[in-house]
């Protein structure tokens with residue numbers, strides 16, 4: 001009954017675990033949820049006001065497929081201000097979230113059998129979107145020791161005549177790993193020499209810590225820029241996940257092909273969200289600064305709590321709002337104690353059922369043995385959740401919670 005294509009595609013594991021956590025909460029269970037992929041702050045007031053004003057002023061109709069001119073101008077001004085980038089209006093397309101941009105790009109760019117390089121750990125939707133267009137994800141495994149980043153040699157060795165593109169998620173979900181300018185330059189030289197595309201998902205670009213100097217990949221020069229599709233959005237930086245607003249910038253031939261996909265799919269992103277997006281980019285950024293300072297404190301807090309758990313290691317993230325600790329030794333210990341826990345998936349279920357803490361298992365990100373915790377949660381919640389995990393894992397003989 002179903003297509004062979006959809007049978008190859010798994011549902012989002014991050015959404016699955018947060019749905020289970022919500023169900024448990026609905027049953028009156030006090031669950032600490034580290035699985036969410038969105039800021040816990042409300043959308044800033046000025047952005048909410050702009051959305052209300054958009055409705056009152058009747059911005060409630062279809063818009064141009066690729067987005068309203070004032071939003072495209074705000075996107076260009078913002079990229080120019082931060083990274084010295086310039087895009088013409090026909091090189092920018094606004095969609096219903098960055099996820100929608102990525103899918104439009106996959107449909108517009110890839111033929112069945114095309115190879116697309118995917119550094120692991122990867123964000124869960126990349127391989128599934130590639131599966132949906134019959135492209136072939138080629139996994140480039142990275143290590144914790146190397147900060148979860150690909151090396152130039154590894155990239156060079158992975159390119160074949162079927163390779164069309166490399167996915168770069170910088171800063172990364174789930175690891176928080178963020179490439180320095182010189183690391184990106186090395187990657188840039190290879191992709192120019194081998195003439196492949198880069199889909200650079202920079203949705204966490206403004207969420208970096210300890211004065212990390214973020215470099216946008218297409219800002220490395222014209223040759224890199226003409227091979228890059230830059231993806232960004234409003235969900236994370238402006239706490240606007242529900243508005244469903246993201247954008248792609250790139251060569252006009254590619255953007256116009258993506259626009260053809262969108263014209264037959266969603267038609268255009270929500271008119272009200274687009275007006276809110278203009279305000280997000282042009283209005284005051286004080287709420288953003290407050291949010292990042294809070295995330296920075298929580299990052300330090302969760303790292304210190306993780307370091308206190310025996311056998312757990314964690315690469316300190318440079319960006320985004322996730323930690324991706326290595327629980328391999330803990331899993332081994334629990335299995336040695338006779339528990340049926342042999343994978344991150346088993347561990348996540350155990351933590352949810354016994355400690356009532358929701359984390360996302362690493363398998364969906366291509367990294368068994370790891371789990372992802374989001375620290376988009378209050379300091380009190382982080383302390384509570386980490387205390388529960390520590391206690392459960394240090395119990396000599398696990399007992400029901």
Ligand SMILES: Cc1ncc(COP(=O)(O)O)c(C=O)c1O
Nearest residue numbers: 037097098099123173233235246
């Ligand atoms: C790396 C990455 N890209 C894209 C997205 C999608 O964001 P949006 O809400 O704009 O669709 C997410 C959301 O979790 C993400 O983590």
